[in-house]
Amino acid sequence: MKLVFIVQGEGRGHMTQAIALHQILMDAGHQVQKVLIGKSSRRKIPDFVLKNLGSKLKTFESPNFFTDQKDKSIKIGATIQKNLLKINHFKKSLHLIDQVIQEENPEVIINFYDVLGGIYNALNKPNAAFWTIGHQYLIYHPHFPFANHSFFHKYLFKINTWLTALGASKMLALSFQEMPSHNNPRLEIIPPLLRESVKNITPLKGDFILTYMVNPGYAEEVISFGQKHPEIQIVAFWDKKGSPECYRPLPNVSFYPIDDQLFLQKMAVCKGLVSTAGFESICEAMYLGKPVMMVPVKGQYEQACNALDGEMAGAGIQHHCFDFKLFTEYLDQGFSLPDYFPAWHAQLQIKIEEIIKENKIINKITNYLPHRAISK
Structure with missing residues (x-):
């Protein structure tokens, strides 16, 4: 096809x-x-x-x-x-x-x-x-x-x-x-x-919180928080044009431009993810067993729905701002993600093949019908 x-x-x-x-x-x-x-x-x-x-x-x-x-x-x-x-x-x-x-x-x-x-x-x-x-x-x-x-x-x-x-x-x-x-x-x-690079990772538990923001303006919140809580280590990824390979405004806060391999490497060894509520990042975290704090982009209703849906699915919690202290307290409660996600994801290949097969059958019927009409 x-x-x-x-x-x-x-x-x-x-x-x-x-x-x-x-x-x-x-x-x-x-x-x-x-x-x-x-x-x-x-x-x-x-x-x-x-x-x-x-x-x-x-x-x-x-x-x-x-x-x-x-x-x-x-x-x-x-x-x-x-x-x-x-x-x-x-x-x-x-x-x-x-x-x-x-x-x-x-x-x-x-x-x-x-x-x-x-x-x-x-x-x-x-x-x-x-x-x-x-x-x-x-x-x-x-x-x-x-x-x-x-x-x-x-x-x-x-x-x-x-x-x-x-x-x-x-x-x-x-x-x-x-x-x-x-x-x-x-x-x-x-x-x-989910990409193969996600499924090939062996997750471990590190000492820092990973964060991703689709709009770089949220960096102000991250830096402000890092100043008030130097004991919390934060590794952030952002989509900011012209940003350096590693921007380190504080000893406990680092920013990296979007890099899929580096992001997944950090995801594999973080304690958890604090992120704007993009569906894909939440799924990657769930697959790797990492709890998430979902912060919907202000004014983007779809992200508010993502956060609600993710919370109901057991991915973690939603919040209105990048509150790493609240998230740390949440992690300290010993929360564990539901174990259904890998089994659900394993059905992907079969479901796509079924959809493609159905499309081929429909195409054959569609192509056949005009010929039958003409032959009559």
Whole structure:
């Protein structure tokens, strides 16, 4: 089977998911021909993505969040306004996506939660199955735990998710755990997409707390806390352009730019993870048996849902700020993660193969029916 990926480039989660699924599909004998990643001026494509997907990678300008002056909380009004002003750039992106699809002629397009991916499918109606993948599609499951925030933010989240899945024949919803049965024929609940490099790690318990922040403005909180609590060791990863390989503002606080291998090495030997509530980082921690404090990005409703869902799944606790002291006290209580996660994740390969097999059967039936109609 031939495939093309369209990937949202905001944060690292969707890109690491794309790398993991790329490996699974290639190992099964399928062809991922191109990986289209939405970029913005706010972020650069991480080196680990270039290393894993470089020869197949093509970037396009895509809508993204805009933050406050401290590069911390999401400003919804500014995000909508500034993205509307760039509509001509996005038209060029849609044209680029169409060029790639026409050239590669894939059987399946998989959209990793990019808005332009959904809009492209609705406008151009390519001759390929269109699937979407991400934790966000769990909102279509009746048991999904919506965060108790404003109706406006919840509505925008649902609209954004709907846009990414326009015309999708399958929505592959990544979940921390198995979910009860449902009757939505487009919705498939599957385990998280974890890279082989995560599964090959042997975790140990170190003496520091690991932290990751999708918006570098949260570094102020980390440094402020480190000054007040020099006894707590903190190793942080951030997505800040131009940051040095190791920024050490305090003896007990270190910052590193996003590096997948170094991040996983640190994850393997940390006491626990304090992180903005990105789905992928929480899953990696759960797989390695590391408790998590989830701090949703302010103004990003989807992360509030992630934190609530992760807490209900037993990943750890959620909090409104990077309070490493509270997390240390939580760890000292002897908390242990539920042991179901590795077994749930082990079902991933089988579930993906079943979805692909079902698609092939549908294609055969679709191709057969017109011939029968003509023969009659």
